[in-house]
Amino acid sequence: MKKIIIYTFCLALFIPNFQLKAGGGWPIPKGRGYFKLSQFSIRSDAFFAPSGDIIDISTASIYITSLYGEYGITDRLGVVGYMPLFARATLNEQVTPNGDLLAPGDAVNSLGDFDLSVKYGLITNKPIVVSATLTFGLPFGNDMGGDTGVLQTGDGELNVMLGVEASRSFNGGKGYVNTLLAFNDRSQNFSDELRYGFEVGHRITEKINGAIKVLSVNSLNNGSDFETPSNGIFSNNIEYLAITPEINYSLNDRYGISGSVGFAASGKRVLASPNYSLGVFLKI
Amino acid sequence: MKRFNFLSPLVLLSLLVAGCIGTDIVEDIAVDQLNISSRIISLAIGESFQFEADFFNEVGVMDDSPVSWESTDESIVSIDNSTGVATAVDFGEVFIIATANGTRDSVELIASNVTELGSPERVGQFSGVNNYSVEGDFTLAEIDNGLTLTFGDNFRSSNGPGLFVYLSNSPSRVNGGIELGNLQSNSGEQTYTISDPNVNLDTYNHVLVYCKPFGVAFGTGELSN
Structure with a gap:
């Protein structure tokens, strides 16, 4: 049976604000905002090798508590931030069936890599709205953590990503479609990336919205595996096709709960297990 | 107070799922x-x-x-x-x-x-595993009281976490092999010394560049002659 796999923690670490979201091509109105406190987790003993094959690895995990926020400065211009305030990466110890220790376990706790973005509405008064987002990926995470020095809560490089999102609503505003195209310019010999995706969402009940997000991350393979400073097998030339169903439940006009499970149909250099995310959001 | 009540479950959930370090039991079966x-x-x-x-x-x-x-x-x-x-x-x-x-x-x-x-040395050439890039020549040679494994100046390896060098009888596993130490550099000539009296030129037939923490082979090469 073909295994359906999941995208890695790298997705959560390095590109979360380009997971398509309800904002999409719509700019954030002046004085309005959306904030979400989330817990993300992934634990996997399987890995998409650079060949795309799934191989067994020592069980690795990552847990991230993050704050995500969007805020409108004007009706066209807004700021977006993703701040992983606590990131924990672990690696299981390895023992023989007799209990002999082969390799000790390891863990690291730190901040994760932050993303700070500026979002501008290019087309705002048409059925199809378009916005552009410029994101700076700030390497606040640890790319050589733990006693082994191999655990990562970040990739150690500053990247700049330019994305364009186009969206339109349908069914009287109950549903929406977002599309994304983005170029991620990575530094320090990491390969640049081309990302594209789409999201379809619809109101299920008065309080429940559902969405399915599809995101493809593709390396341009113009970096160097030999020369990247980071020592992570997860860092460079990461590729995946992620499928993420999400449910949002509105408790009232301001607060709600959001949950999602991420799956990946294919990938390279990413963990191959489901990831889970649960959060509470606030709309102002 | 109302806001705190919203956040409390999430904080508790974070504590619950903030994982402990687990244990993997490695059952690496080889062939006699x-x-x-x-x-x-x-x-x-x-x-x-x-x-x-x-x-x-x-x-x-x-x-x-x-x-x-x-x-x-x-x-x-x-x-x-x-x-x-x-x-x-x-x-x-x-x-x-x-x-x-x-x-x-x-x-x-x-x-x-x-x-x-027979010749007091054996040679081989690396190739990448799972599409990792590892290339270059190596020589295993007898010296006084042991062996040396030398990588040629054409050696290059992808960066990786916790890369070690092993002698093994499997092209992809290191169970039962001998660990020679951290990969000294991901390019260029380097030498590893083996002083274990139980290891001689023909004890092992493969050289591996191996990500020890994650248990993944990056590169492998067979010792010829």
Whole structure:
């Protein structure tokens, strides 16, 4: 049976604000905002090798508590931030069936890599709205953590990503479609990336919205595996096709709960297990 | 207060799922393997030579299982079945066969006028595993009281977390192999010294660049000759 796999923690670490979201091509109105406190987790003993094959690895995990926020400065211009305030990466110890220790376990706790973005509405008064987002990926995470020095809560490089999102609503505003195209310019010999995706969402009940997000991350393979400073097998030339169903439940006009499970149909250099995310959001 | 109530479950959930370090039980099953570890090309008539062999069990670990020996032609080279001491009797060529626990290995031996030992070094070339990039030549050579493994100046390896160098009898696993230390550099010439008296030129047949923490082979190469 073909295994359906999941995208890695790298997705959560390095590109979360380009997971398509309800904002999409719509700019954030002046004085309005959306904030979400989330817990993300992934634990996997399987890995998409650079060949795309799934191989067994020592069980690795990552847990991230993050704050995500969007805020409108004007009706066209807004700021977006993703701040992983606590990131924990672990690696299981390895023992023989007799209990002999082969390799000790390891863990690291730190901040994760932050993303700070500026979002501008290019087309705002048409059925199809378009916005552009410029994101700076700030390497606040640890790319050589733990006693082994191999655990990562970040990739150690500053990247700049330019994305364009186009969206339109349908069914009287109950549903929406977002599309994304983005170029991620990575530094320090990491390969640049081309990302594209789409999201379809619809109101299920008065309080429940559902969405399915599809995101493809593709390396341009113009970096160097030999020369990247980071020592992570997860860092460079990461590729995946992620499928993420999400449910949002509105408790009232301001607060709600959001949950999602991420799956990946294919990938390279990413963990191959489901990831889970649960959060509470606030709309102002 | 209302806001705090919203956040509390999330904080508690975070604490619950903020994982502890778990334990993986590694059951690395290998195939029984027997390697004749003596290097000789020819044996002078009337002279004797002590053959040795290393047996690796189903988990890849060397053990002391008894080895039995035979010659394909006792009239050319005779060999003691239990000790492995061979004596050249007459001119010709034979195969010396070692057997242990149902596994076997063999080497060719010439009975002639001179005794000639095999080359004191073995060579190989890396190739990447799972599309990781590892390339370059390596040489395993005998020195006084041990061996050295030297990577050529054309050696290059992808960066990776916790990369180590191993000698192993598997092209992709290191169970039962010997760890030679951290990969010193991901490019260029480098040398590793093996002083374990139980390891000689023919004990292992593969060299691996291996991500030890995650248990993933990056590159492998077979020792030839």
